[in-house]
Structures are given as C-alpha cells and as structure tokens.
Amino acid sequence: MEKNTNKSVKGFSKLSKKEKIRWIAENFFTDTEKVKRELMSFWHSNEEQQKVLDGFSENTLSNFVLPFGVAPNFVINHKTYCVPMVIEESSVVAAASSAAKFWLTRGGFQAEILGTTKIGQVHFLWKGNIQKLFDILPDLSQNLLDDTQHITANMQKRGGGVLDIQLVDMTHLEKYYYQLKVSFETCDSMGANFINSVLEQFGKTLTRYVAEHPSFLNEEKEVDVIMAILSNYTPNCLVRAKVECPIKDLGNFGEIDAPTFAQKFYTAVRIATIDTSRATTHNKGIFNGIDAVVLATANDFRAIEANGHTYAARDGQYRSLTHCSIENNIFKFWIDIPLTVGTVGGLTRLHPIAKRSLELLENPSAQELMCIMASVGLAQNFAALKSLITTGIQKGHMKMHLMNILIHMKASEEETQEAVHFFENKTISFNSVREFLHQKRKTIHSI
Ligand code: MEV
Numbered sequence: 001m002e003k004n005t006n007k008s009v010k011g012f013s014k015l016s017k018k019e020k021i022r023w024i025a026e027n028f029f030t031d032t033e034k035v036k037r038e039l040m041s042f043w044h045s046n047e048e049q050q051k052v053l054d055g056f057s058e059n060t061l062s063n064f065v066l067p068f069g070v071a072p073n074f075v076i077n078h079k080t081y082c083v084p085m086v087i088e089e090s091s092v093v094a095a096a097s098s099a100a101k102f103w104l105t106r107g108g109f110q111a112e113i114l115g116t117t118k119i120g121q122v123h124f125l126w127k128g129n130i131q132k133l134f135d136i137l138p139d140l141s142q143n144l145l146d147d148t149q150h151i152t153a154n155m156q157k158r159g160g161g162v163l164d165i166q167l168v169d170m171t172h173l174e175k176y177y178y179q180l181k182v183s184f185e186t187c188d189s190m191g192a193n194f195i196n197s198v199l200e201q202f203g204k205t206l207t208r209y210v211a212e213h214p215s216f217l218n219e220e221k222e223v224d225v226i227m228a229i230l231s232n233y234t235p236n237c238l239v240r241a242k243v244e245c246p247i248k249d250l251g252n253f254g255e256i257d258a259p260t261f262a263q264k265f266y267t268a269v270r271i272a273t274i275d276t277s278r279a280t281t282h283n284k285g286i287f288n289g290i291d292a293v294v295l296a297t298a299n300d301f302r303a304i305e306a307n308g309h310t311y312a313a314r315d316g317q318y319r320s321l322t323h324c325s326i327e328n329n330i331f332k333f334w335i336d337i338p339l340t341v342g343t344v345g346g347l348t349r350l351h352p353i354a355k356r357s358l359e360l361l362e363n364p365s366a367q368e369l370m371c372i373m374a375s376v377g378l379a380q381n382f383a384a385l386k387s388l389i390t391t392g393i394q395k396g397h398m399k400m401h402l403m404n405i406l407i408h409m410k411a412s413e414e415e416t417q418e419a420v421h422f423f424e425n426k427t428i429s430f431n432s433v434r435e436f437l438h439q440k441r442k443t444i445h446s447i
Contacts, residue, residue, distance in 0.1 A: 013059055021061050049352060056347060068296065068353055070360070071096040075108025076241075076375045083376055084357035085292035090400030091393075092288045095383035096376055102386075106245040109378065111371030114238040117163060118340060120195045120230040122180040122203045128222035130178065132215050134167060140209055141165045144180075147205040148198045155194055160185035162198060180206065183236075188366040190300060190342035192230055199228035232303045233310045234338045239367075241374035242334035243382070250331060253390045262331045264389040265324060269333070272320035279319050282381065283312055286321055286335065289380030293373050297361075298347035298354030300340075304373075307338045322381050335378045339370045398428040405433045415440060 007027055015023065025035040039062040044050035054060045066086050071093055074081040083100075085093050103109060126133065133140070144165060145152075152161045163183040170177040180202060184195050203225040210216050210223045250258040272282035287305060294301045312321050322335045342348055343366050349355050358364070361372060387393045402423055406416050419436055426432070 017054070017061065020059065024061065052350060052352070056351075066295070069093045071100055071376070071379075073097065073104050074100040074372070074375060074379070075104050076111055076371055078108065081361060081372060083293060083372060084296035084360050085289070085376075086295035087288065087292040089288060090404065091397050092292060092380065094396070094400070095387075096289050096292075096379050099379035099383040099386070102382070103243050103379070106243070106249055109241050109243055109375035111239060111241040111375055113367045113370060114240055114336070115236040116185060116367065117236040118184045118186055118191055118195060118230065118234050119236075120182045120184060120199045120228070122182070122199055122206060122228045123226045124178055124180070124203070124206065125176040125224040125226065126178050126222055127176050127224075128216070130169065133178075133210075136213065136215060137165075137167050140206070143209050144202050144205050148201045151194070151197050151201065155186065158187045160187040160191075165202075186342075188343045189345035190303070190340055190366075191345075192300070192303070193345070195230040196228070199230065203228040232306045232340070234307055234340050235311055235314065236338075237340050238336060238338050239370040239374040240334055240336050241371065241378045242332065243378065244330055244332040247326065247329050247331050253386070256390055261386075261389070262326055265331075265333070265385055266326050268385045268389055269320055269322060269324040273323075274319075276318045279312065282320050282322070282384075283308070285384040286337075286377040286381045288384075289376040290337075290339075290373050293376050294341065296354065296357040297341070297343070297369065298351040298357075299342060299369075300346070303340055307340060311336075311338050322378060333378065333382060335374055335381070337374055337377060339373055341366055341369050341373065343369055398423075402428045402433065405430055406437075409434065409437055411437060 009023065012020065012023070021036055021039050025032045025039075029035040042062045042065060044053060044063065050063075053063055066088050068084065068086050070082050070084055072082040074083050083096070085096065087093065145162060148162070155161045161184070163185055165183075166181045168179040168181045170179055182195075182199065182202065184191060184198070186194055207223055207225055216222060247258050247262045250261055252258060253261050256264070269282075272279045287308065290304060290308070291301045294304050308321060309318070312318050321337050322333065324334075325332045343358055343364055347354060348358060361369070364372065384393065387396060399420075402419065403416075405428070406419055411419060415437060418440065419433065422436060423433070
C-alpha cells in the first residue's frame with residue numbers, strides 16, 4: 001500500500017476515535033488492520049468508563065496500560081498501609097515491599113509535615129516609580145483579595161486561601177522586572193487550578209488598580225503584566241520521613257555485619273551528597289517509589305519531579321534528597337522532600353483506579369499522602385543502597401529480567417522453575433535463556 005509521505009493533517013481533532021485510529025494506522029504502519037485491532041483491543045469494555053478516560057486528554061486513540069501493584073506492610077506513624085504503585089520497571093515494587101518489611105520490625109517509618117505553603121507569582125514590568133507601588137501595597141492587596149473573593153470563598157471555608165502577598169523587586173536580575181509573590185494554602189487539593197485562577201485575576205486587578213489609582217494618573221502604562229502562574233517549586237510544602245534503630249538491630253547482611261553495613265550505607269549517602277553524578281541516580285531511585293504512588297493516585301508526577309529536583313539543587317549543587325547519620329550507635333536515615341499532592345480535585349477521584357488507590361490508603365488527607373509518598377521514597381532508596389553496598393543491584397534485577405524473558409519465550413511453569421534454579425548463580429542474558437530452553441526442549445523431544 002502507498003504510504004502518505006506528507007504526514008501532516010488538517011482537522012484531526014474533529015475526527016471520531018475510529019477515524020483517528022484509521023488515519024494513524026494507514027499513514028504510519030504497514031500492518032494497518034493489526035494496528036487498528038491492537039489499539040482498539042485496549043479500549044475499556046465499559047463504554048462509560050472509556051468516556052471518562054477519553055475526557056482526560058485530547059486526540060485519545062486508546063489506553064496505555066501499566067502494571068498496578070501494591071507494596072504491603074508499610075508502617076508509617078504506627079499505621080499499616082498497603083501502598084498502591086503504578087510502575088513499568090521491574091524490581092521497584094519488590095524493593096519497596098522488602099524495605100517496608102525490614103522496617104516493620106524496627107519501628108516503621110516516622111513522617112512529619114514541615115509545611116504546606118504553596119507559591120504563585122504574577123510577573124510584571126514596572127517602568128515608573130516603584131516606591132509608589134510599595135507605598136500602596138496594603139490597599140492593592142485588599143483589592144486583589146476582594147476581586148478574588150468569588151474564587152477563594154470555598155477554599156477559605158475549608159481552611160485555606162491566600163496567605164500572603166509580597167511585592168518583590170527583581171530589577172537586580174532584569175530591568176523593570178517585579179513580582180507579586182503569593183503564598184497559598186490549598187488543603188487537600190493540589191491546588192494548581194485554584195492558584196492559577198487567583199493569580200490570573202491578580203494580574204488583571206493589578207492593571208486595573210494602577211489605571212484607576214490617583215497616584216498613577218498619567219502613568220497608566222507603567223505596569224505590564226507578563227504572566228501569572230503557580231510555581232511548582234514549593235520548598236515550604238515539605239515533608240520529612242525517617243527510619244532509625246540501634247545499629248545492632250540492623251542485623252547481618254550475608255557476610256556483612258551491622259556496623260560495617262551502617263558505615264558503608266552512611267558513606268553511600270555521603271557520596272550522593274557530594275557528587276552530582278551519583279546524586280542524580282540516587283534521587284532517581286527515590287522517585288522510582290514516589291512516582292509510582294503519585295501515578296497510582298493520579299497526582300501530577302511532572303510537578304513532583306520538577307519540585308524535588310529543584311529542592312535537591314537548592315544550595316547551588318544537585319545533591320541527595322536523603323540523609324544518614326550514625327550517632328551513639330543509632331542509625332538514622334531520612335528524607336526531606338517538597339511534595340504537592342491532592343486527595344481531592346484533579347483526576348484523583350475521576351480516574352477509576354486512582355479512586356480505588358485512595359480507598360486502599362483509607363482516603364488519606366493530602367498531608368497523610370505526603371507522609372506515605374516520602375516514606376515510600378525513603379524505602380526505595382534504602383532498598384537500592386542496601387543492594388548496592390552488599391550484593392549489587394543486578395542480582396535482583398536479573399531475576400525479574402529472567403522472568404520477563406521466560407514469559408516472552410512462552411516457558412511453561414516447569415521450565416520456569418528449572419530456569420530460576422539453573423540461573424541462580426549464572427549470568428542471565430536473552431541468549432543464555434534461549435539456549436537453556438532450546439537444550440531442554442531438545443532433550444524432551446529426543447526422549
Ligand atoms: C534503578 O532504577 C535505580 C537505582 O539505580 C537507584 C540507585 O542507584 O540508587 C538502583
């Protein structure tokens with residue numbers, strides 16, 4: 001079949017879902033019918049549910065499926081959770097579960113909220129006398145609050161709203177550049193829509209106020225609002241999760257005794273604190289856990305990542321998000337991380353599985369969810385470092401890799417068991433597993 005060499009299209013968004021699939025299949029694939037069938041095979045069997053999913057985004061063709069699993073035995077602040085996780089990488093859920101189990105008998109995780117304040121900014125240029133604006137800031141602030149009362153009323157009823165408005169001079173970095181820096185409390189919602197709606201009105205009110213205020217007569221062109229938007233960096237929406245125990249209670253790790261383990265662990269965290277290349281991988285491992293819970297609860301993983309990485313670089317160098325100390329024979333390991341999550345609003349209650357994830361967690365508040373995510377991140381990092389400083393991570397990874405290869409090669413239950421046994425102390429690769437199965441199947445045929 002002739003392929004369309006010009007793959008641009010007009011009016012694509014107006015096509016029906018089937019028409020979109022047909023256009024994609026016919027213009028980008030050779031096995032057109034198979035592609036159509038495959039994409040449609042992932043449609044939800046319940047039309048209503050599919051409509052909900054379709055509504056989340058644009059130009060939806062089908063659903064992209066990822067494993068939804070759980071890590072049980074997470075004791076956080078003396079409560080036991082079975083944590084939902086959505087992730088495509090093998091070993092992550094197993095590692096989180098094993099770290100949860102390890103700390104279960106050593107006091108569990110203790111987590112505390114260090115702050116919940118979020119930030120937004122109205123960025124604007126001001127060419128006139130800025131002192132005049134500073135002088136009338138209290139009155140301007142009252143105008144900003146009055147004009148957004150219709151947006152903030154509900155949030156105020158829930159105990160949140162606008163906390164503070166500051167005028168910030170940024171002209172040392174950019175000529176004429178100022179900000180209204182606004183602090184918010186958004187309770188159990190992540191609050192992005194709320195914050196952005198308030199800020200956009202603030203931008204309009206600022207322009208109107210300056211145009212109407214007698215101090216600025218004949219100077220109405222002084223303010224030029226560039227944009228109004230939340231900041232995803234929230235260093236004051238922060239949670240700390242911690243584990244600790246006497247060193248002797250860590251137990252032995254194969255040949256490695258508890259004091260040696262603690263010291264090596266401390267050094268591994270120290271390396272991630274001082275070396276950026278290692279810090280990036282170290283923190284990536286933390287986000288393996290956090291992102292999986294963020295996805296399972298339909299929170300915004302891009303916001304969470306951007307926030308965490310900026311925080312990790314807050315002193316000018318990108319560093320570990322976790323910390324370790326050994327004092328008076330006590331091993332302590334903790335994470336401080338900004339997390340902006342919601343348990344109401346957004347997709348949290350619209351996505352059918354996210355809703356179940358929250359139920360599984362017994363419908364936590366946003367603060368409780370922050371504690372859970374930080375603990376899972378800490379657990380993930382503990383599991384990664386424990387492997388790295390003892391056996392290395394490939395042992396665990398390869399075991400999962402072996403299972404994936406065996407599934408791909410349609411190994412039977414018996415073949416799988418024998419392969420797991422055979423490869424216990426051998427290097428696993430696609431070829432070596434294929435060869436193993438080939439030999440085994442050959443022997444059976446020749447019998
Ligand atoms: C792999 O996804 C994550 C690790 O590389 C994290 C780490 O090195 O700490 C195991």
